[in-house]
Amino acid sequence: MRHWEKQTTDLAHSFQLNGYVFVPNFVTGADLARLTSTVDRYLREIAPQLPDTDVFYEDKTDRTTIKQMQHMHRHEPYFAEFLQGRAARLAEVLLGEPVVPQGVEYFNKPARVGKPTPAHQDGYYFKLLPNHAITLWLALEDVDRENGCVRYVQGSHRHGLRAHGRSGVLGFSQGMLDFPQPDDLAHGVACPAVAGDLLCHHSLTIHWAEGNTSANRTRRALGLVYYAASCQDDVVAKQAYHEQLHQELRTTGKI
Numbered sequence: 582m583r584h585w586e587k588q589t590t591d592l593a594h595s596f597q598l599n600g601y602v603f604v605p606n607f608v609t610g611a612d613l614a615r616l617t618s619t620v621d622r623y624l625r626e627i628a629p630q631l632p633d634t635d636v637f638y639e640d641k642t643d644r645t646t647i648k649q650m651q652h653m654h655r656h657e658p659y660f661a662e663f664l665q666g667r668a669a670r671l672a673e674v675l676l677g678e679p680v681v682p683q684g685v686e687y688f689n690k691p692a693r694v695g696k697p698t699p700a701h702q703d704g705y706y707f708k709l710l711p712n713h714a715i716t717l718w719l720a721l722e723d724v725d726r727e728n729g730c731v732r733y734v735q736g737s738h739r740h741g742l743r744a745h746g747r748s749g750v751l752g753f754s755q756g757m758l759d760f761p762q763p764d765d766l767a768h769g770v771a772c773p774a775v776a777g778d779l780l781c782h783h784s785l786t787i788h789w790a791e792g793n794t795s796a797n798r799t800r801r802a803l804g805l806v807y808y809a810a811s812c813q814d815d816v817v818a819k820q821a822y823h824e825q826l827h828q829e830l831r832t833t834g835k836i
C-alpha cells in the first residue's frame with residue numbers, strides 16, 4: 582500500500598476544507614522514470630505530428646518552446662492507462678463519488694519565455710452542474726517560485742464561480758476579471774514540488790502561476806482531469822460561453 586492510500590480520510594478532509602491537497606511522492610522510482618521517458622518520447626515522436634488544437638507553442642517559430650499539449654491519452658496508450666489507474670482512485674476519494682476520466686494534458690513553462698498562467702477556475706471551462714470536478718497536477722521535475730509553481734487561493738472553491746473573460750494567453754484563453762481581490766492574496770499559497778509530487782485541485786479553486794524567470798530550467802507537469810459522475814453538462818452556461826466567444830471574435834474582427 583502506498584503512503585497516500587493510508588491517509589485517504591485526511592486527504593479528503595483537507596481537500597474539502599482547502600479546495601486543494603498536496604500528495605508527495607505520488608509517482609516514484611522506476612514508475613517515475615518510465616513516466617518521464619514516455620513524456621520525452623511523446624515530445625520527440627508524437628508532438629510534431631499533432632494538430633494545432635492539441636499542441637501550443639510559447640513561440641510558434643521555435644518548436645522547442647512547447648507550452649501545452651492536450652488529449653495525450655488519445656495518442657499514447659500509456660497515458661490512457663495512467664488516467665484510469667490509481668490516479669482515478671485518488672480522484673474518487675477526493676470528490677467523494679465515482680468519477681469519469683476526461684483527459685491528460687501537458688503544462689510546460691520553457692525557461693525565460695514561459696508566461697504566467699492567468700488566475701482561473703477550471704470549472705469555468707468545464708461548464709458542469711454541479712461544478713464538481715478535479716484536476717490532478719503532477720510535477721515532472723522540480724518546480725518552485727523561480728520557474729513558476731502553481732498557486733492556490735485556499736478555500737476559494739467554497740465561493741462559487743467568479744467572472745472570467747478573454748486573457749489573451751494561448752492555452753488559457755479565459756482568466757478571472759476581478760483577480761486579485763485583497764482576500765485572494767491573503768489566502769494565496771505557493772506550492773513548490775519535486776518530480777513525482779501531485780497537487781489536486783477542485784474545479785472551483787482559484788489558481789494561477791507566475792512565468793518562468795529561470796535561465797535554463799523548464800517547468801513540466803501533467804494534468805489529469807476527472808468529472809464527478811453525478812455532473813451533467815450545464816447547457817445554458819455552454820451556450821452563453823459560445824455566444825460570448827462569438828461576440829468577442831466579431832468585436833476583434835476575427836470573423
Ligand SMILES: O=C(O)CCC(=O)C(=O)O
Nearest residue numbers: 688698703716718790804
Ligand atoms: O500549470 C499551470 O501553470 C496551470 C495548470 C492549470 O491551470 C491546471 O492544472 O488546471
